[in-house]
Amino acid sequence: xxxxxxxxxxxxxxxxxxxxxxxxxxxxxxxxxxxxxxxxxxxxxxxxxxxxxxxxxxxxxxxxxxxxxxxxxxxxxxxxxxxx
Numbered sequence: 001x002x003x004x005x006x007x008x009x010x011x012x013x014x015x016x017x018x019x020x021x022x023x024x025x026x027x028x029x030x031x032x033x034x035x036x037x038x039x040x041x042x043x044x045x046x047x048x049x050x051x052x053x054x055x056x057x058x059x060x061x062x063x064x065x066x067x068x069x070x071x072x073x074x075x076x077x078x079x080x081x082x083x084x
Contacts, residue, residue: 019079
């Protein structure tokens with residue numbers, strides 16, 4: 001029981017930015033998992049009430065901007081610019 005849970009070096013890094021192409025995890029009525037593609041339309045937002053960071057994603061199939069947490073989004077292609 002000597003383990004401490006308040007370690008300051010264990011920060012969660014979620015490298016997602018506006019313009020990234022993502023797959024959004026969804027479930028149908030039978031509980032089957034499927035994915036829809038979309039694009040991130042906002043940078044990470046930290047909300048004190050929700051307690052977790054989220055991003056707004058425009059889903060191509062539905063045409064709706066949805067709020068997604070880190071466990072429901074998988075990055076397909078990031079919009080990172082590498083400079084020499």
